[in-house]
Amino acid sequence: MTARRPLLPRAARAVLAAVAVLALLAPPAAGAPPAVVVRVFALKHRAADEALHLVRPLLSDAGSVMLEPRTNELTVRDTAASVDRAAQAIAAYDVPLRGVDVVVTLLKATSDPRAAPSMADASAEIRGIGERLKKLFNVTDFTRLDSVIVRGIEGQRVAYAIGATYHIQFVLDPSRDGKRLQFRDLSLERVRREGGKETRGEILHTSINVNMGQPYILGVGKDEAARGALFLVFYPEWTRPGPGILLN
Numbered sequence: 001m002t003a004r005r006p007l008l009p010r011a012a013r014a015v016l017a018a019v020a021v022l023a024l025l026a027p028p029a030a031g032a033p034p035a036v037v038v039r040v041f042a043l044k045h046r047a048a049d050e051a052l053h054l055v056r057p058l059l060s061d062a063g064s065v066m067l068e069p070r071t072n073e074l075t076v077r078d079t080a081a082s083v084d085r086a087a088q089a090i091a092a093y094d095v096p097l098r099g100v101d102v103v104v105t106l107l108k109a110t111s112d113p114r115a116a117p118s119m120a121d122a123s124a125e126i127r128g129i130g131e132r133l134k135k136l137f138n139v140t141d142f143t144r145l146d147s148v149i150v151r152g153i154e155g156q157r158v159a160y161a162i163g164a165t166y167h168i169q170f171v172l173d174p175s176r177d178g179k180r181l182q183f184r185d186l187s188l189e190r191v192r193r194e195g196g197k198e199t200r201g202e203i204l205h206t207s208i209n210v211n212m213g214q215p216y217i218l219g220v221g222k223d224e225a226a227r228g229a230l231f232l233v234f235y236p237e238w239t240r241p242g243p244g245i246l247l248n
Contacts, residue, residue: 034079039087041074043094046174048072051093054176058085093176097154100172100181103235105147106163108228109133129217129233142231151239154181165191167200168232175212181236182209188220188232203230210236 043051048067051074055065063078065086076086107129133142145163152158152172159169167189173182188204203220210216213236220230 034081036077037080037083038075038077039083041076041087041090043072043074043090045096046094048074050174050176051090054089054093055086058082058089097174099151099153099239101237101239102150102152102158102172103147103233104150104160104162104168105233105235106145106166107133107231107233108143108145109231110141110143110228129215133217133231143228145230157185161191167191178212178238180209180211182207183234188230208234210234212236212238 041048041051049069052065052067055074055076059065059076059078059082063076063082065077066075067073068075074090076083078086145166148160148162150158150160150168154172154174157169157171159167162168168187170183170186173184175181184207186204186206186208187202189200189202192199192201204218206218208216208218216234216236218232218234220232
């Protein structure tokens with residue numbers, strides 16, 4: 001004789017059916033959180049505090065980066081994918097400091113129609129820039145006061161006399177991506193020599209970001225001694241390391 005299992009009350013069966021439906025409709029349980037990776041990067045050529053600004057945007061909300069100035073290291077803590085991104089950015093940035101050649105041309109604008117132009121010996125590019133500036137600023141012509149090639153290394157301050165009575169200097173801030181360079185604390189001074197003494201008066205102080213291999217035009221403004229507005233044209237290119245200054 002086969003024993004029969006007792007039947008569940010109707011209310012109990014309804015409860016079990018509801019539980020089964022809810023189980024089917026419930027979202028799957030979340031997987032385990034991604035593993036956390038900690039990696040230390042010791043920079044050889046560049047300052048770790050500069051690389052810090054490159055790494056932070058690459059991390060997740062839970063990621064962190066710690067700077068150790070004494071050993072020039074960064075400690076990155078995040079998911080494996082985020083740490084890999086940070087590693088690629090640091091490797092691209094931590095390269096030996098590069099040499100830079102900057103062609104600096106000083107132009108003076110004139111509105112005197114009787115003034116004889118003196119751009120004949122300038123490069124075709126500088127003459128083209130002069131033509132564009134004539135249209136923009138409604139001047140008659142431009143005179144090239146001087147053009148020099150300033151050579152330096154990333155992180156170095158460079159300085160040179162330009163145009164006989166001017167002095168220019170700036171810091172070549174290290175490039176983060178190899179495409180742009182900042183000329184920090186750019187200063188143009190007018191030099192006066194009287195009675196064997198030299199005095200300098202600053203007529204420009206700023207910082208600019210320039211694209212490598214492209215001209216950058218900076219309006220200095222009117223210099224009373226020059227009797228006309230001055231413009232600086234910068235053209236930077238990478239070169240082999242080696243400080244020094246050459247005349248153009």
